[in-house]
Amino acid sequence: MTIQWFPGHMAKARREVTEKLKLVDIIFELVDARIPYSSRNPMIDEIIQHKPRLVLLNKADMADREVTKEWMNFFAEKGIKSLAINSQAGEGMKTITTASQEILKDKFDRLKAKGVKPRAIRAMIVGIPNVGKSTLINRLAKKNIAKTGNTPGVTKSQQWIKVGKEMELLDTPGILWPKFEDQEVGMKLAITGAIKDTLLNLHDLTIYSLKYLERFYPERLKDRYKLTELPEDAVALFDHIGRLRGCLMGGGMVDYDKVAELVIREFRSEKFGPISLEKPSDF
Numbered sequence: 001m002t003i004q005w006f007p008g009h010m011a012k013a014r015r016e017v018t019e020k021l022k023l024v025d026i027i028f029e030l031v032d033a034r035i036p037y038s039s040r041n042p043m044i045d046e047i048i049q050h051k052p053r054l055v056l057l058n059k060a061d062m063a064d065r066e067v068t069k070e071w072m073n074f075f076a077e078k079g080i081k082s083l084a085i086n087s088q089a090g091e092g093m094k095t096i097t098t099a100s101q102e103i104l105k106d107k108f109d110r111l112k113a114k115g116v117k118p119r120a121i122r123a124m125i126v127g128i129p130n131v132g133k134s135t136l137i138n139r140l141a142k143k144n145i146a147k148t149g150n151t152p153g154v155t156k157s158q159q160w161i162k163v164g165k166e167m168e169l170l171d172t173p174g175i176l177w178p179k180f181e182d183q184e185v186g187m188k189l190a191i192t193g194a195i196k197d198t199l200l201n202l203h204d205l206t207i208y209s210l211k212y213l214e215r216f217y218p219e220r221l222k223d224r225y226k227l228t229e230l231p232e233d234a235v236a237l238f239d240h241i242g243r244l245r246g247c248l249m250g251g252g253m254v255d256y257d258k259v260a261e262l263v264i265r266e267f268r269s270e271k272f273g274p275i276s277l278e279k280p281s282d283f
C-alpha cells in the first residue's frame with residue numbers, strides 16, 4: 001500500500017500513535033535495514049517521547065550484514081537497543097521478546113516490588129509504509145491472535161495478539177510518514193519501495209542505483225553485466241546493458257526506458273546481492 005501523505009494525514013497518523021502509546025510498555029520502531037536513517041519517521045523521537053523503544057532493522061536479509069552491524073553500534077551509542085530481523089522468514093523473532101524483557105526489567109521489577117501482579121509486556125509496532133509491519137505482526141502472531149474483545153478507548157477492531165506468555169502486541173501498527181527532506185532520501189525510499197517511483201524520474205532512480213553500485217559494489221555490477229571495465233558515463237553504461245539484454249527499439253537503438261526498468265527491477269529483486277544504501281558514517 002502506498003499512501004499519499006498530506007498534512008491532514010500526518011496529523012491523524014500522529015494522533016493515532018500518540019493515543020495508542022498510552023496502552024503499551026514499549027514501542028517497536030520498525031525500519032528498513034538497508035536504509036535505517038531514511039526509513040525512520042522524522043518526528044519519531046518527538047512522537048514517542050520517553051516511551052521505551054526497540055529499533056528493529058527489518059529486511060536484514062536484503063542488507064549488507066557488515067553495514068547492519070555498524071547501524072546496531074550506531075543505535076547502541078545513542079542508548080537505543082536494536083536488533084536485525086527478517087520478518088518474512090521469521091528470523092530473530094525470539095530475540096524481540098528477550099530484548100523487550102531486558103529493556104523493561106527495571107520497570108517490571110519496580111511493579112513487582114509494589115506487589116503488582118506480573119503481566120505480559122504490551123507492545124506496538126510503528127513504522128513507515130511497506131517496511132514490513134504486517135508481515136512482522138503475522139509472524140509474531142502465529143496462530144495466537146487473541147480474541148479477547150476490544151480494548152476500551154481504542155478503535156473497535158483493536159485487539160491484542162499474544163506472543164508467547166510474555167508479550168502482547170496491538171494488532172494494528174502505527175503507520176507514520178517517511179522523511180521527505182531531500183532528493184537522496186527520496187531515491188532510497190523509492191528504490192526500497194516505501195514511496196511510489198512514479199513520484200520520481202525512473203532514469204534518475206536508475207542512475208542513482210548504478211552509481212551506488214559502481215561506488216560501493218563495483219565487482220557485483222561488473223559480474224552482473226559482464227563488464228571488464230566500468231564505462232566512463234551513465235549513457236555508455238545504459239548502452240552496454242541495453243545491448244547485452246536486448247532492450248532495443250526498432251532500428252537497433254537502445255531503449256533507455258526499458259534499461260531503466262530492467263536495472264531497477266534487478267536491483268529490487270536482489271540480483272546484486274544484499275545491499276545497504278546508507279551507512280552511519282554518511283550522517
Ligand SMILES: Nc1nc2c(ncn2[C@@H]2O[C@H](COP(=O)(O)OP(=O)(O)OP(=O)(O)O)[C@@H](O)[C@H]2O)c(=O)[nH]1
Binds near residue numbers: 089131132
Ligand atoms: N526480504 C524481506 N522482505 C520482507 C521482510 N519483511 C517484509 N517483507 C516484504 O515487504 C513487503 C511489505 O511488507 P508489509 O508487511 O506489507 O509492510 P507494511 O509495513 O505492513 O506495509 P503498509 O501496509 O504499506 O504500511 C512485503 O512484500 C513483504 O513480503 C523481510 O524481513 N525480508
